[in-house]
Amino acid sequence: MPDYAIDIQHVVKRYEEHVAVNDFSLQVPRGTVYGLLGPNGAGKTTTIRMLLDILIPDEGSITVLGTSVRGSRVLDRVGYLPEERGLYKKMQVRRVLRFLAELKGVDAKTADRRIDEWLDRLQLRTAERDWGAAKVDELSRGMQQKVQFIGTLLHDPEIVILDEPFSGLDPINAQVLKDTVIHLRDQGKTVIFSTHLMDSAERICDSVCIIARGRKVLDGRLSDVKAGHGVRNVALALDGGPRDAVQAVLADRALVTRYDDQNQYFEVELADGADAQQLLQRVVAGGARIRRFELIQPSLQQIFIDRVGGNGATPEAASHA
Amino acid sequence: MRKVLVVFKREYLERVRSRWFIIATVLGPVLMAAMIILPTLLAARTRGSSNLANIVILDATGTNLGTRIASGLAAAAPDSKAPQVRSLAASALPAEEDSATALVMRRAVNGFLVLNDSTMAGTAARYAGRNATSLADVGTITSTVRKELLNLRLERAGINPDSVARLTATRLDLHTDKITDRGLESGGGMASIVFGYAMAFVLYMMIALYGQNMLRGVLEEKTTRVAEVVVSSAKPDALLAGKILGIGAVALTQVGVWILSGIYLASFGVQIVHALAGPTADVSAVHMPTVPISVGIALLLFFVLGFMFYTSLFAAVGAMVSNQEDVQQAQWPVMIPLIAAILFLGPVIANPSTTLAKVVSWIPFTAPIIMPLRMALIPISWPELIATLTGLAVACYLAIWVSARIYRVGLLMYGKKPSLRELVKWIRMA
Secondary structure, eight states: OOOEEEEEEEEEEEOSSOEEEEEEEEEEETTOEEEEEOOTTSSHHHHHHHHTTSSOOSEEEEEETTEEOTTOGGGGGEEEEOSSOOOOTTSBHHHHHHHHHHHTTOOHHHHHHHHHHHHHHTTSBOSSOBGGGSBGGGSOHHHHHHHHHHHHHTTOOSEEEEESTTTTOOHHHHHHHHHHHHHHHHTTOEEEEEESOHHHHHHHOSEEEEEETTEEEEEEEHHHHHHHTOSOEEEEEEOSSOHHHHHHHHTOTTTEEEEEEOSSEEEEEEOTTOOHHHHHHHHHHTTOOEEEEEEEOOOHHHHHHHHHOTTSOOSSOOOOO | OHHHHHHHHHHHHHHHTSHHHHHHHHHHHHHHHHHHHHHHHHHHHTTOOTTTTOEEEEEOSSSSHHHHHHHHHHHHOTTSOOOEEEEOOGGGHHHHHHHHHHHHHTTSSSEEEEEOHHHHTTSOOEEEETTTTOHHHHHHHHHHHHHHHHHHHHHHTTOOHHHHHHHHOOOOOOOOOEEETTEEETTHHHHHHHHHHHHHHHHHHHHHHHHHHHHHHHHHHHHTTHHHHHHTTSOHHHHHHHHHHHHHHHHHHHHHHHHHHHHHHHTTHHHHHHHHHOTTOOOTTOOOOOOOHHHHHHHHHHHHHHHHHHHHHHHHHHHHOSSHHHHHHHHHHHHHHHHHHHHTHHHHHHOTTSHHHHHHHHSTTTHHHHHHHHHHHSOOOHHHHHHHHHHHHHHHHHHHHHHHHHHHHHTTOOSSOOOHHHHHHHHHHO
């Protein structure tokens, strides 16, 4: 049996009115950056809360680092950054951080050393000012987010779970977060990302799992997922010329299943049996000047919309479970 | 357990470091000292105004009663101007009263006393004046009128005036002592009442204040969303336990500081009273009742159990609501029994042995406040005490059990306040 960081088996969580998570299974290999993708209300946060033993699944089992999570201390090796973030406002930054670290079993001395390292690293302690000595509510929102992030990592967790980590982050802090995630990965840590932003997931994740309406839609290595979706896409960039002639060609259902019109750029999905060369000829014949014509893998966004539907509705039941 | 300790440490240290705690802890003994010293000080101050005899006596009795009263009052208030006596016919009274009223308004005199036939009949006299609301002044005037009327009647009955003075001279104080299982205890009933009342009130204050403090703490964790971070590291039960113990330790620290400094200050009580009220002040009320160790332990248990009982319920309320607006309404079911306990203080002090007093001292909601009060007032049998403590301990366990369940579910629930039915569902599903 392979050694997974996280192994979720046939988990079900029901609420009064609906089933939040339905027969959900997921295996996350150690040392990967794993994206848990899905529209709002898909069951991502419920899954994460079950993973952290905050909620108890009605059925199924969850194993983290080889140990069942129910009442286990294995969760001291997991770091969690919730979507809804918060700190004790009236507390001194350093004391909040020490509290969070001690909750995870880090002794005060080690905690203090790591706190200083992180404060330096995220520039919360500079020659001019040591923000660690300030109260939390004296910090700007961006700084509070950094502090929260430090709190997630102080106990040097083997698994880091980030729930919608980019929501509300300014570009600079988002970059800091991305750099840190890469750094964690290089150290062999496992990072779980939950997000509905496909762009960031595509750039940062090794593997993804798409979840919608409490069910898994697909999962696997990002490259496999893309390959599995077939190289049926064409990137088409125009360099002037009549757009309407091009649009007329793209509207031909015998040739093109659908396309994403971004004015001078089109992402085109070819119809079954259609030939890309034929598409190229027809577009050129229509009088368009072409800057780029390339067979590409579909973007995660495309796959997501394809499989989940634009409104989050699942077009088909999960088959990968 | 380790996590309970971590939470405990945070709850304790953050509160003890706060400005509020330091101020309250320093001011506590000052208030407590005031509570001990004030009665004595008040007793010293209730001698009445020194000018109480500066009045007009309108005597329509046709006797020398007015003159007698005038000399009686002059003797009672030697520093005062002597009363002026006007003997007159009953028909002239209205006009004289008007002119006397004018004198009072001009501040020439303090007031006027009307003596007439009903005074002679021993039923009524009338006094009007600026000091008519002063209990001490009115008391002196009333007793002087009574005494002089009695003297007059005795003389008329043929008894020698000297004998009258001798026979009517009684000044009697009732000294009270309390008898407990250990025998006679000096210090008297009054000190027990003051002590019992003060203790019950401090218990109430501590439970109400720290209960609120707990509620706000839980609500803060919910509204700032710290709760989710924390419960991903510690079970809600450990979190709740750490909070209850931490806040409890803060309260005990505070009470400990108060008691120690209270005892220390009280040792200077006599000097303080003298400094404030002059060297002649009566210091008999400055007295600390002694508390035997066994009773002390029982008191501590009542405090600890009552505190845990109420703070856990307040924590549940905090977990139930999501915003400050809902707090007032949601906390009433917990506040009402607490306030009820305070309302029962009067009846229980008046008679701590009635069935009502017994019952409210047994019910877990009021026991933590009423039973210590009863213990201060009358001896409580050990079986009764142990039964009450056991009942309170069981209730405390149940309260924590229910609260932990509400807390577990409520901590991550946002939105509208749950109805009673939803709450029952929470307790079941936790």
